[in-house]
Amino acid sequence: MKCSVFVPSHITGFFEIIDNENSLKKGSRGAGVVMDKGVMTKTKITEGNSINIKINGKYDPGNATITEKTIEIIKREYNLNDKEIRIEHDVEVPIGAGFGTSAAFALGTAMGISKILELPLQFNKIAQIAHMAELEMKSGLGDVIGEISGGIVLRLKEGAPGIGKTTKIELDEEIYVISKTFGEIKTSDIIEDPVYKRRINEMGHILLQELIKEPKPEKFMELSRKFAEKTGLMSQEVKEVANILEDETIGASMAMLGNTVFALSKNQNTSLKDVIVAKIDNSGCRFI
Numbered sequence: 001m002k003c004s005v006f007v008p009s010h011i012t013g014f015f016e017i018i019d020n021e022n023s024l025k026k027g028s029r030g031a032g033v034v035m036d037k038g039v040m041t042k043t044k045i046t047e048g049n050s051i052n053i054k055i056n057g058k059y060d061p062g063n064a065t066i067t068e069k070t071i072e073i074i075k076r077e078y079n080l081n082d083k084e085i086r087i088e089h090d091v092e093v094p095i096g097a098g099f100g101t102s103a104a105f106a107l108g109t110a111m112g113i114s115k116i117l118e119l120p121l122q123f124n125k126i127a128q129i130a131h132m133a134e135l136e137m138k139s140g141l142g143d144v145i146g147e148i149s150g151g152i153v154l155r156l157k158e159g160a161p162g163i164g165k166t167t168k169i170e171l172d173e174e175i176y177v178i179s180k181t182f183g184e185i186k187t188s189d190i191i192e193d194p195v196y197k198r199r200i201n202e203m204g205h206i207l208l209q210e211l212i213k214e215p216k217p218e219k220f221m222e223l224s225r226k227f228a229e230k231t232g233l234m235s236q237e238v239k240e241v242a243n244i245l246e247d248e249t250i251g252a253s254m255a256m257l258g259n260t261v262f263a264l265s266k267n268q269n270t271s272l273k274d275v276i277v278a279k280i281d282n283s284g285c286r287f288i
Contacts, residue, residue: 002044004288005108008281009038009093010100010146012256013224016204018158027158028141034150035177036281037092041108045116048084055089066102070109070133096184098258103143106130124162131160138188150284169215180275181260199231221251228254
């Protein structure tokens, strides 16, 4: 009665917010990159009546809310009473810093519970539960569908998996993702701010059309940097480090939404210290 799920992290380079009263049709368009460092979720279910969630071996109520919300959504349709659910998230990237960890928590939880209890759910339905949890917690708009797709992924149509549409930039060589974080940004503070929302949507719509015309890693980074600067989201410390990485890599920008700089590179070398170096994950979330 246990299983493990790996969900890769996802960094958004730029995006456009698309509202809809139907949560399955609400989300974002844009582009991002999926990394092979992410979240391993171990789920164990036995007889009982409790929910226990640990993150990196500790009880962390502040970051466990997305997992609790995912379980709550599953409970709306399926009886999870008389079940003791134990969830352990082992996280390889910073939480709340633009790596899509909340989506990874939700996906790992939904996939694990569904598999163990043999719920009559197709994969898209499981992923839709994670998407709805993200929207209800206001923690993300497009990370779920990105983490399913893998690669450098373009979100062409907003919405949950099965409704939203994606495509990938074809890669003919191995590319690394180099990142360095300076802390958290609360996603809801940005996506609910009318001034930021207007800037985001004006820029995000234009830039996605440009990337569709020229789907290359270099173009993705160029447009991501343009988005970060034109929207005013990029902090000074991120900008300074991005300028350093710009000279060493394919290009550098800010992770949306986190106080984090990221770059794509043809090698792992950088003059910076305390960085996270990962490969691009082309497979997406999976059972281990």
